[in-house]
Amino acid sequence: MHFYHCCRSLLLAICLCGGAVAADAPPNVVLILSDDQAWTDYGFMGHKTIQTPSLDRLARESLTFTRGYVPDSLCRPSLATIISGLYPHQHGIVGNDPPKHAQGENSAATDPRYQTGTRNDFLQHVDRMPKLAEILSREKGYVSHQSGKWWEGNYARGGFDEGMTHGDITRGGRHGDVGLSIGRRGMKPVFDFVRQAKADDKPFFVWYAPFLPHTPHTPPERILAKYRDKTSSLPIAKYWAMCEWFDETCGELLDFLEAEKVADNTIVIYVCDNGWINQEDASKYAPRSKRSQYDGGTRTPIMVRWPGHATPEINTTELASSIDIVPTVLAAVGIEKMPEMEGINLLDAKAVAARDAIYGEIFEHDIRAMDDPVASLRFRWVIDGPWKLIVPYAPNEPKAKIELFQVVSDPLEESNRAAKEPEVVKRLQAKLDAWWPAQ
Template sequence: MHFYHCCRALLLAVAFSGWAMAADAPPNVVLILSDDQAWSDYSFTGSKTIETPNLDRLAQESLTFTRGYVPDSLCRPSLATIISGLYPHQHGIVGNDPPKTAKGDPSLPYQTGTRNDFLQHVDKMPTLAKILKQEKGYVSHQSGKWWEGNFSRGGFDQGMTHGDITKGGRHGDAGLKIGREGMEPIYDFVREAKADGKPFFVWYAPFMPHTPHTPPERLLAKYRKQTDSLPIAKYWAMCEWFDETCGQLLDFLDEEKLADNTIVIYVCDNGWINLPNASKYAPRSKRSQYEGGIRTPIMVRWPGHATPQINTTELASSIDIVPTVLAAVGIKQQPEMEGINLLDAKAVAARDTIYGEILEHDIRAMDDPVKSLRFRWVIEGPWKLIVPYAPNEPNEKIELFNVVDDPTEESNLAGKEPEVVKRLQAKLDAWWSVP
C-alpha cells in the first residue's frame, strides 16, 4: 500500500507541475477519436487478431485508463460530451437526428428546418475550442465527424465540415475524408499555427473504423486469412487502417518537433461488435447500455507531465477530457462540468463512481432530454447497475453486473444483491433524478 500511495503522490505532483508551466508555454492539444470500435479491439487491451502498433505505443507513452467510458453509446451525444465536458442531458444533444417536427411527433412529415433549429444546443453550450480561444488565444481545427453544423459553431477557427443540410451536411460531410484520403488538412493547419507561434487544438475524428468498411486490399487480405467471415475481416482491417492514420499523425508531431509540448488525448465515441454475416453492429454494442457500447480506453500523453502508466483499475469518463485539458493549460473548469482532471492522482483515487445515460437514436423532443431516455447506468468499483426508464422501456428490467469478474455481463446479480441495487439506485437518483 505504501508503494501505491507513493505512486499516486508522484502523479499528483506531476499534475501540479503541469499547471505551473502552463502559463509560460501553453501546450498544444490533439484529440484523437475512434469511431465505432470495441474497447477490446486493440492489441494492448488483449485482442489476439487486430494489430494496433501505433495505438499500443501511444498507450505505453500515456496515462492510459483501460476502464474508460462514454456516458452514451451513440455518436452525436457522445461527441458533444467530449467537446463540452457535459453529460447529454446537460448539453441537450440527446440523439443523432432531431425530431421530425419541432413538436417531436414522428407521424408528421420531416421538416429540414428542424435540423438547423436543433443547433441551438451547440450555440449555447461551452466547447473546448471556444474556451481555449477565449482564455488562452488558441487556434483550432476540426476534421472528421462533426454533427453540429459548420465547424465554426463549435468554436473552431478552421475545419472541413460545412454543415449545410442542402449539400449533404449531417455528421461531417467533407470532413469525413480525413484519414481515409490523407492527413494534409491537419498538417497544413499545424504548420500554419507553428509558423504563427500560436498554441493549437486539433479535433481528429475520422470516419474510422466506422462503416463503410472499405480497407485497403493489403490489410483486408491479411485479415481474411484469420477468419471465414468477410464482414469481420473488413472490420478488423479497418481498425488497423485507423491505427495507421494515428501513427501518421503522431509521427508528424515528432517530425515537427511538437510532441514534447503537445497533449495527445485518445478516446472512442462508442463501441462496436461486428455481426459475422453483415457489416452491421450486434446487440450489446453500439447504442446499448452494455460494456460493448460504452467502454473505451482513454489515454493522456503529455511528455514530462503525465507519467506513463496503464491503469486497469480506476474509472475514467469522457466527461473528464475537457477538465483535464483546462487544468493543464491553467483554466478553471466551469461549475456545471462534473468531470475530473485525470492528471490529478488524488482526484482519480477519490472517485469511485461514474454515470451515464442511454438515449434514443432519433431525438423525441427539442428541449426535454427525459423524453429520449432509455436507460441510466452507474458503475461503482466492480458493480454496474442498469436502470431502464419505464415510460420508454416498459419491458426491460433492472440489471446488476460485476463487470470486473464478468466483463461480458452474462450474470445478472440484481436478485442476489438487493442492498447493492438499493445503494446504486440512490446514487443514480442523486446524480440525475427522472420522473
C-alpha cells in the first residue's frame, strides 16, 4: 500500500506542470454535536454510571482534549461559533432569541411581527459570517448535509447543499424543526446523503447535531431500565439514559462510516454545545451548568479522529476551544483560515503547546440589541494554565464579584481565590481586556 501511494504521488508530480504536486483525495468531515451534556458525563471522562461505549471508543481513537471549552454556555451562540470559527461577539449571534420589543411589537413573543419579522431579521448575522459548509463547497467542491439542531433559518442559509431544517417560522421553525428527529427517529437522512456523495465521488461534510440528550428526556425504556435502580431520582435516571441513547446513535454513525469504507478518509470531530447538570426533582438544568459562566456550562471534551493523521492521545493538560474546529478542518483540507478566526489547528502540536490562554463570554438568553453584543453581556472569562478568571460586566451584573479558580485542583470551582491572588487577577484581567475590552 505504501509503495503504491509513493509511486502514484511520484507519477502525478512528474506529469504536473510547474512542479506542483497533486494532493490526495480531500478527507470527508463529520461533525458530531452533543446537545446539553456535562463534561463529566461520559465513561472516558470518569462517570461511574453512564455508559457511553461508542464515544469511549472514539476518544481512544482520537486526539482527545479533556480540557475543551465552548466560549458561551448557550446553544445558539455556541453552534454559530462551531460553524463559523468566530466568537459570539464577532459573529453577533449572542443569544437564543432576539429582543422582544423591536419594530414596535408587543412584549408577548407570540406577536406575529416578532415571530415573522424580528426573528427573521436576526438571521442577518448568519448571512454575514463565514460558514464552514459554504467554504468547503466553494474552495474544494464538498457537498454538505445538515441534521439536528440548527437555529439559522433554512439549512441552505448555512451553506449546506442538503438538510432537514426548513426554518419557516410560520411552520414551527426556530431551532431545528424537522431536523430534530434525527437520532431519535433513526439515521436514514444522513446515511442516504453519505451514500449519494460516495456514489457521486464527492467529498462530504456532515453536521450531525441531534436533539440529544436534550429535553424532552424520553429515552427508550430498554435503556432507562438500566438506570432506574442506580439513583433515587427518576429525572436523573432519565437524563443518564438520554446520554446513553445519544451515544448509541453516535455508534450507529461511526459503524456506518466503516461499513461504507469511508472511515479511513474521514475526519470525525466531536464537541458538545454546552453543559448540563440535571436537577434532582425535575428534568431541568441546575445552576452553574447551562447558561452559566462555570465549567458546568462551558467545558466539553473535544475529539479529532483522522486515521493516519491525528495520533490518538487523551490530552489532559492542553486547552482546546470550539473556535478551533473550523481552523482545524480548513488546515486539514488545505484552506487558509480567515484573519478574524482566532482559533488554532488542533493537529498542530506546536500551536497547541504555544497557546497560553482561551477565552469566553456569557450573554443573556434573549438579547437586548440586534447589533450590539455588549448590551447583552454578563460575564467574560479566561483560562490560563490552571487558572480561570471570571469577570462580570458591571452594567448588567452589578452584584456579581470577580472570581478566580484553580480549575485543575478545583474542577467544581468551589474556592474563589481572587482575594488571595491579586497579582494573578491583575495579569489575567489584562489578558481579558486585550482579547475583548467589551466597552
